[in-house]
Amino acid sequence: MIIQYKCPNCGDDMEFDSETGTLSCHSCGRKENIEEFSEDLITATFSEDEANEYHCENCGAILITEAETTATTCSFCGAAVVIGDRLSGMLAPAKVIPFTISKDEAKKAFQTWCKNGLLTPKGFMTADRIKGITGMYVPFWLYDLNSKVKVDAQGTKVRTYTRGDYIYTETKYFDVYRDINLDYVKVPVDASEKMNDEIMDKLEPYHYDQLKPFKTPYLAGYIAEKYNYTDADLLPRAKTKIQNFIETYISSTISGYSSVSYKHKQINTKKKNASYVLLPVWMVYYDFDKTEHTFAMNGQTGKVIGKPPISYSKVALWFSGIAGTSFITLKLISLIMGGGFW
Ligand SMILES: [Zn+2]
Ligand SMILES: [Zn+2]
Known part of the structure; x- marks a missing residue:
């Protein structure tokens, strides 16, 4: 099912x-308020064929999508297109943080960031080098986790004093037990295969108080993907993410000793809840020194991550507006654009 939004006034x-x-x-x-959005505005086409061939309602062009694509724009006429059947049932996101940073603001933020000299060599990035800038909703799981922690440790207190000609060292031993219950809410883990985990972690934090119940119009005009990994797949990564917090918390409860040695440390973390959300990321793509670079920016806070984050070949599809699944298609495009075979 293809969803396109037509203006009730003018039809654009x-x-x-x-x-x-x-x-x-x-x-x-x-302007239409999305939270009270009426479905009347949707012009929906139900495609009988599950072969995932979708057509643009404006111009009839085939929308070439990847299996993950849930929102894109028509590469011929630019119309915003949302693929409804990839956003329903099990694939329906619970919440979304809509973009608050516009494309122009994203560009400006990148300029400012360049001027701060964070990038070398000189002239590495100026705004006019930006070849493509794409707003992308990245699928995430937000986990609510509970950790039951049992700790059995031995603490020592050491005192040194002098009496007569002797220096005495007195060591007292203490048995330390801790029984801790910890709750972590909204631990984010990105569920997209394409996005580099480390980079996505660095884009955090997002302000989760801005999460809105998911509605498809939020995606209109952006690129969006559905998750590649289920919440069960990524639970181990969520646990790893809170590991340091747990350790830090444990040590904070055991203080005042000269030394602490752990005899037993049992951490049992369980998932209480996981919700599927979409979070906004600006991807900026530009070339320098005949090499393409991609940079990512938090679409809510403007935080910029300045390391080429991901495989260019995979990401290029987002910028071309054509998400090709066919090798032949890609090759043809390459030839038309004067590129060679690869
Ligand atoms: Zn209009
Ligand atoms: Zn079109």
Whole structure:
């Protein structure tokens, strides 16, 4: 099912507007409140064929998507397209943080960031080198975790004193037991195969108080993907993410000793809840020294991550607007653009 939003006033395409948080028409300026969104605005086509061939309603062009794509734009006419059947049932996100940073703001933020001299060599990145900038909703699992911690340790207190000609060292031993119950809420783990985990971790934090119940219009005009990994798949990673916090907390409860040695430390972490959410990321792509680079920015806070995050070949598809699944298609494009075989 393809979802496109048509303006009730003028019939033009509508897109999500990060400034007002509404579904907005660029032609006549009409704005629709998404939280009270009426489904009447949806012009839906049900494709009988499950072979995943979708057509743009405006121009009829085939939308070439990857299996993960849930929102994209028509590469011929630019219309915002949402693929409804990949966002329903098990695949329905519970919540979304909508973009609050516009494309222009993202560009400006990158400029500022460059001027701060965070990048070398000189001239590595200036705004005019930006070749593509794409707003992307990345699938995440947010875990609520509970950890039961049992600790059995031995603490020592050492005192040294002098009496007569002798120096005495007195060591007292203490048995230390701790029984701790810890709750962690909204531990984020990215569920997209393409995104580099380390980079996604660095884009945090997101402000989760801004999470909104998911509605498809938030995706209009952006690229979105569905999860590649289930919450069960990624639970070990969520546990790893809180490991340091747990350790730090344990040591904070055992203080005042000269030394502490652990005899037993049992940490049992269970999932209380996991919800599927979409979080906004700006991907900026530009070239320097005949090499392509991609940079990522938190689409809510503007935090920039300045290391080439991911495999260019995989990410290139987001910027071309054509997510090709066929090798032949890619090769043809390469030839048309004057590129060689690879
Ligand atoms: Zn309009
Ligand atoms: Zn089109």
